[in-house]
Amino acid sequence: MKISMELIVVTGDLLDQKVEAIINPWNRNLIPWWLLIPKGVSGAIKRRAGFGPFIELRRAGTLALGASVVTSAGRLPFKAIIHVAGIGHNWCSSEKSIRSSVKSALDDARSRGFASVALPLIGAGTGGGSEESVQKLIEDECRHSNYGGKIVIVRYKPLPWASGDCYCSLWESAPDTLEKKGIPKGYCGLCDVCGAPGHLRHFPGSAPFTGGWCKKHYYRAMFLHPMGTIGTLVWVAGILAIIIFVKRLLG
Incomplete structure (x- = not known):
């Protein structure tokens, strides 16, 4: 039976999406979260969700490249946050880390019954990958997934700042x-x-x-x-x- 999966790409802020769970591009959890000064998506999550999700994440210990961990969403209006080890020891992403991260996250979303998920361009920011190539990898992996819900790929667009x-x-x-x-x-x-x-x-x-x-x-x-x-x-x-x-x- 063919699984009905909806895949869309939007421009905006990951944390503003109307979905049940979001995917956070993380590292292999080698360094305690409180020693890090996260940027991008992780930094935004930390500011708006609070420390709770990251304390839960720390309990998972070191993660394999591309592995995922599901935590609560803290103060954010989602059912959960799925954290993925999208970058390796050298703080860079690769095709393997991106594909594995997407697969792991969608498997978690499917097993937990989340009807919709949103994810950023995993591996494009801190990971150093180009947005275009990363998006193609993510889209390809999503289409080969067994997840049957709605997937929103979010290309980040910062809000304009006044001079x-x-x-x-x-x-x-x-x-x-x-x-x-x-x-x-x-x-x-x-x-x-x-x-x-x-x-x-x-x-x-x-x-x-x-x-x-x-x-x-x-x-x-x-x-x-x-x-x-x-x-x-x-x-x-x-x-x-x-x-x-x-x-x-x-x-």
Whole structure:
């Protein structure tokens, strides 16, 4: 019997889709979620759903490439979030990781009885794949799936930002680079955590258009994240203190 599957492609925001479950492109769950500063879909989910889904995800342990985990949707209006390991150890996607992720997610959606799912272009953002090639792989895998519900492939389109008052000299020195990054004129960057445009504070030594944080998230990244300039020193000092304490305790 032929399974009736509806496949559509839309442009917009994954979290605004009227579906029962969404698919979140994740990693292999090697690094604790609270050490990561997720971007894109995962970052948006973390902001709007809360920490709950990611705490559940952490309990699943390390994931095989392309594997999936189903969690609650937190504060989001969905029945569930299906997280997939769409990128490998090198933080890049491949045809195998994309196809396996789509298959695993749709198998979960089918077994759980979700009538509709929405997914972004898995492997296109952080994974480095081109949107066109990734979309073709996803569409092909969907058509070969046994899932019989509605599948919505979402091509992300950011909301337009109004021009700000804070003009940065980078628009004079590197306007093409900033424009290609989607940074609106009047700002010097987008916060890696919340995506808000602004005159960002960047880690010392980093090019202003490669990564930045708004004032709220800059200090969190600097002091708490192990990749932060000060955070690195804090974490190294903390580890050394623990080692010294353990040695004295045992000695």
